[in-house]
Amino acid sequence: xxxxxSQIKNHFLTFSDWEDRYRELIHLGRELxxxxxEKREEKYKVKGCQxxxxxxxEFKNGRVYFYADSDAILVKGIIGLLVKVYSxxxxxxxxxxxxxxxKEVGITEHLSMNRSNGLAAMMKQIQMYALVxxxx
Numbered sequence: 001x002x003x004x005x006s007q008i009k010n011h012f013l014t015f016s017d018w019e020d021r022y023r024e025l026i027h028l029g030r031e032l033x034x035x036x037x038e039k040r041e042e043k044y045k046v047k048g049c050q051x052x053x054x055x056x057x058e059f060k061n062g063r064v065y066f067y068a069d070s071d072a073i074l075v076k077g078i079i080g081l082l083v084k085v086y087s088x089x090x091x092x093x094x095x096x097x098x099x100x101x102x103k104e105v106g107i108t109e110h111l112s113m114n115r116s117n118g119l120a121a122m123m124k125q126i127q128m129y130a131l132v133x134x135x136x
Contacts, residue, residue, distance in 0.1 A: 057133070
């Protein structure tokens with residue numbers, strides 16, 4: 001996961017302004033794998049997001065895989081970025097990788113209070129799933 005975080009940081013730091021980073025987030029949202037329609041239910045909604053965000057985990061061979069979607073284009077990009085970093089990782093890797101990289105690349109400083117709260121809710125949900133799977 002350290003390599004993924006480094007790649008994300010290096011990639012986003014090539015953009016000189018927020019608008020370019022914003023466009024890249026939107027691009028990441030568009031690259032998300034299709035969300036399974038049968039998992040578009042209340043129990044997979046991330047609580048605390050102003051937009052609708054679904055986050056479904058799958059645990060296979062000791063690794064967690066995330067599928068996500070949102071009805072808001074920027075939020076979909078943010079969850080897409082989190083999926084890119086945290087999916088296909090062990091629960092311990094997820095729990096030990098803090099989202100500091102988001103601040104380092106200048107994403108969190110341009111989010112509204114509501115979007116910042118939503119981002120925190122998404123991270124909390126990712127970590128909660130990791131905790132559950134760690135106990136299996």
